[in-house]
Amino acid sequence: MKYSKQREALLTLLRSTHSHPSADWLYENLRKEFPNISLGTVYRNLAVLADSGEIMKIQTSSNKEHFDGFIDKHHHFVCRGCDKIFDVSIDGIEKAEKQAAEKLDADVEGSSLVFYGICKECSQNN
Amino acid sequence: MKYSKQREALLTLLRSTHSHPSADWLYENLRKEFPNISLGTVYRNLAVLADSGEIMKIQTSSNKEHFDGFIDKHHHFVCRGCDKIFDVSIDGIEKAEKQAAEKLDADVEGSSLVFYGICKECSQNN
DNA sequence: ATCAATAATAATAATCATTACTGATTTACA
DNA sequence: TGTAAATCAGTAATGATTATTATTATTGAT
Numbered sequence: 001m002k003y004s005k006q007r008e009a010l011l012t013l014l015r016s017t018h019s020h021p022s023a024d025w026l027y028e029n030l031r032k033e034f035p036n037i038s039l040g041t042v043y044r045n046l047a048v049l050a051d052s053g054e055i056m057k058i059q060t061s062s063n064k065e066h067f068d069g070f071i072d073k074h075h076h077f078v079c080r081g082c083d084k085i086f087d088v089s090i091d092g093i094e095k096a097e098k099q100a101a102e103k104l105d106a107d108v109e110g111s112s113l114v115f116y117g118i119c120k121e122c123s124q125n126n
Numbered sequence: 127m128k129y130s131k132q133r134e135a136l137l138t139l140l141r142s143t144h145s146h147p148s149a150d151w152l153y154e155n156l157r158k159e160f161p162n163i164s165l166g167t168v169y170r171n172l173a174v175l176a177d178s179g180e181i182m183k184i185q186t187s188s189n190k191e192h193f194d195g196f197i198d199k200h201h202h203f204v205c206r207g208c209d210k211i212f213d214v215s216i217d218g219i220e221k222a223e224k225q226a227a228e229k230l231d232a233d234v235e236g237s238s239l240v241f242y243g244i245c246k247e248c249s250q251n252n
Numbered sequence: 253a254t255c256a257a258t259a260a261t262a263a264t265a266a267t268c269a270t271t272a273c274t275g276a277t278t279t280a281c282a
Numbered sequence: 283t284g285t286a287a288a289t290c291a292g293t294a295a296t297g298a299t300t301a302t303t304a305t306t307a308t309t310g311a312t
Contacts, residue, residue: 001260002259002307002308003260003307003309004259004260004261004308005307006260006261022298023299024298037262038261038262038263038264039262039299040262040263040264040299040301041262043298044261044300047300057187059185059186059187059240061183061185061238063189063270063297063298064297065298065299075226077226077230077234080235086230088229088230089229090222090225090226092218092222096216096219096222097241099216099217100201100203100214100216101241101243103215104203104212104214104245104246105246106203106205106212106241106244106245106246106249107244107245107249108241108242109206109242110243111239111242112187112240113222113237113238114185115226115227115234115236115237116235116238117232117234117236118232118233118235119232120230120231123232128279128280128289129278129279129280129289130288131278133289148269149269149270150269162290162292163291164290164292166270166271166272166290166292167289167290167291170290189268189269189298189299190268190269191269191270
């Protein structure tokens with residue numbers, strides 16, 4: 001894995017926000033610094049960084065991948081009003097993973113827990 | 127919502143398996159009974175049935191939607207070896223939802239919990 | 253510092269899943 | 283039965299992601 005300015009800028013950008021951006025948002029914002037950057041470069045580096053465990057891919061009910069530069073154990077809440085993704089930490093999930101492993105007799109390596117609903121701001125604006 | 131043979135057959139087919147099929151699998155299998163059925167019909171009815179709460183859309187790390195004809199509260203385990211989706215019931219998730227709602231001061235309507243790892247069969251075959 | 257090997261890039265084309273559109277058919281029900 | 287509305291099949295369009303290719307940048311060794 002060779003160094004590249006683009007990859008570093010991508011990682012820096014991703015770690016500068018807690019908004020869990022998508023590939024095209026990252027692309028648009030990287031263009032400020034690299035006007036010629038290619039969307040393919042963004043996707044490729046997101047894949048590389050996710051594979052190496054430096055960032056995290058988030059799966060929501062939208063058909064779009066979102067990314068998180070922070071890989072500490074936490075979960076997400078997706079507002080169906082504004083589609084924003086919020087961080088939230090819940091404890092006791094290891095217990096659930098253990099429970100699943102036992103029930104299925106499988107090797108559970110990880111899990112994804114996403115909450116859905118209406119965020120504070122959206123419920124106030126209605 | 128008007129009755130249609132296609133929608134009924136789709137629902138019956140989806141409820142005949144626990145394999146959590148994708149739209150194209152359902153399409154291919156419905157063609158046995160309806161050789162002219164359209165993929166659009168499958169997608170439309172999946173959306174209609176999911177909206178009305180009769181079936182459930184499953185989100186995994188694959189960029190493909192999967193569907194579940196059984197809507198009782200349960201969770202899923204995705205094997206990264208064979209990509210199969212297994213059902214698993216975990217208790218105590220309501221507590222996690224409550225915890226998230228309190229932490230975010232949000233209205234949590236539901237959650238999705240997906241486990242990842244290697245299933246029993248795959249770990250035996252290696 | 254220069255050079256060759258190779259990884260990364262920009263640009264673009266291709267793919268894949270899903271959604272939208274259209275005109276014909278089917279269902280519900282007055 | 284007749285009519286309005288929902289659903290259909292067929293097909294085109296969209297949107298996100300991935301693959302291709304020729305060029306450029308990084309690396310480690312001379």
